[in-house]
Amino acid sequence: MTKFVFIASFLIKLTASTPFQQISKQLPDGFVYVRDIIPHIEVDLRYCGHHNFIGKPIQGYLEPQAILTKQAAEALAKVEKELNKNNMGLKIYDGYRPQSAVNHFVNWSKDPKDTLGKAEFYPTEDKHLLFKRGYIASKSGHSRGSTVDLTIIMLDSKIELDMGSPFDFLGEISGHLYTKLSPEQLTNRKILRAAMEKHGFKAYSKEWWHYTLNNEPFKDKYFDFPVQ
Template structure:
């Protein structure tokens, strides 16, 4: 009987150790997995990662990391979907409504990003001007960062910006001074509207906006298939 209990205990410990996720750059307790995520959502519905297009059907998606058209040159996501925390999506609803009155809309390149993908980015291109250091994680990992641009609702075309998405150059700066006047005006319009609804642009990337309440959300490593 004792031997059987001991064997069961050893097996249980082995299972827990095998199933626990460990990270080499950060204390694993700082990363929220699916079990903790479900507990957090049960306690506070604002913690939910929701699919953006289900709340804002007019938004267009161009999820580059579900394709090979990105700086990694391979798909990083199995699904071309965009998720964010519920308050983030509500703020985006306000942005989209504001833009619609101007004949414009949002196109999203990326939103919530599992922490494991941030590690892959860093180990391929450890330039922290454009890739988050996994020691600290990314606002994307919190479901509180959106990569996006403006599009013309009538033509469906993106407005001209100083660079394309994921350009690792000085021209990608949110304050680059030598873009042509139209590119500068478009970038500044995006900046003004996003700031008015609770987002702050990343200085090195004109397309990257952090939700001002990001500190309320934990880094997460949850695949899209689990949401």
Template sequence: MRVSGPAGAPRRGGPARRLLVGVAVALVAAAGAGCTRPEPAPRPAPTRPGLVVLSDVDSRIRSDIRYATAHNFVGRRVDGYPEALCLLTAPAAEALRRVQDAALAAGRSLKVYDCYRPQRAVEDFQTWARHTDEQQMKAEFYPRVAKSELFDRGYLGAPSAHSRGSTVDVTLVEVPVPEQPGYLPGQPLVACTAPRDQRFGDNSVDMGTGFDCFDPLAHTDSPGIGDAARENRRLLRQLMTDGGFVGYDREWWHFRLRDEPWPDTYFDLPVTRSSTD
């Protein structure tokens, strides 16, 4: 027997009541569906990464910006380097300043070869790599590796972590810092794999090879280097790792800030003071 309320109305909670509630819920849901908020548009990539000039942050760190000169594996100034400056994001520069403090405490100083690298420079390297006849610097920088293999072997990369602004090519020098002879275009080239007293007179401590030496001997843990060079590489890696950087196993000089501010963005500002914020 059906239980009824006054005047024969169905009891609360009965089938009619449940039907009305269901219709109301459906209407509210339908109305809400039409008011769904759109997904926010993706933020455009920044055009300026907040670069600073390293020497403004720490004037104690030496620099030898090779791509602004003719003394590099290309043999001329690289596109995008009108000024011989080390530009880095502010966090990377501050981290390197702290590494310099630790290096000086160990009786050494830092010297940088390359810092922020615009994308146009990477494209310049790619164009150069396709011109197989341009090998005037092979005898020094890649004496035992074919030019056609430089990208495949990981000695050159595109895109490059340098273009994100928090990667640096660095070495150690003695304190007080020795003088370094200038490079004269056309001078006889010596293999970067030659003993330190024979290759280009870089004032770096002995690292087993010269900078930008595209050779297995430049791999960070290469067994082919002497004890002094092995210890110098160990010290550099320890200083940089403790300072928040991550190394690259094929280049003893290459380090990237672990917590870099732009891990997925590549920039193309030229290496000039005007590119800083």
């Protein structure tokens, strides 16, 4: 009886010190949870829920965890630190994206009747042209782990700066070359771009929120582990 109690007590302590949930969430070498590097960063991982251009949770997104390569997260920490000096910070919409999620986008594009998100996210675009126009890709830089979608918020209120179009709005207005915006909107985009480029990221011309680390560690490798 005493031996049984000892073994039970040992198992309870072992479980408490090495929770199974933590073991199941180990990331591949070179990847980190962004909040382990930037604890206070805001995260609104849209593909975990319904507020995205498809209108449904995306395959491969199990929990709203922002994941990036270690190099990308450390560079992003420098951006955050610089913005914090002016009472601003970053909000992440998406980081690493599994290839299964990209495949979900591809399959969705083949169904002309599935247009749940059209009114909000692509009102002026034909769904079947979204790939051709470069808004969606069958191979995404996000799956390499060093691409991030993000915006700027005010630290005290958490309110997003006005960028002229919302995240994932698929249309001409979201591009960096679009100039029919207010002076404030143009300035806000410039603030984000300047801070990101200063710390080693490059912009994507069609999306003001989309940046990729110049020296990404996995330039030719696409990952498919789940976001959790």
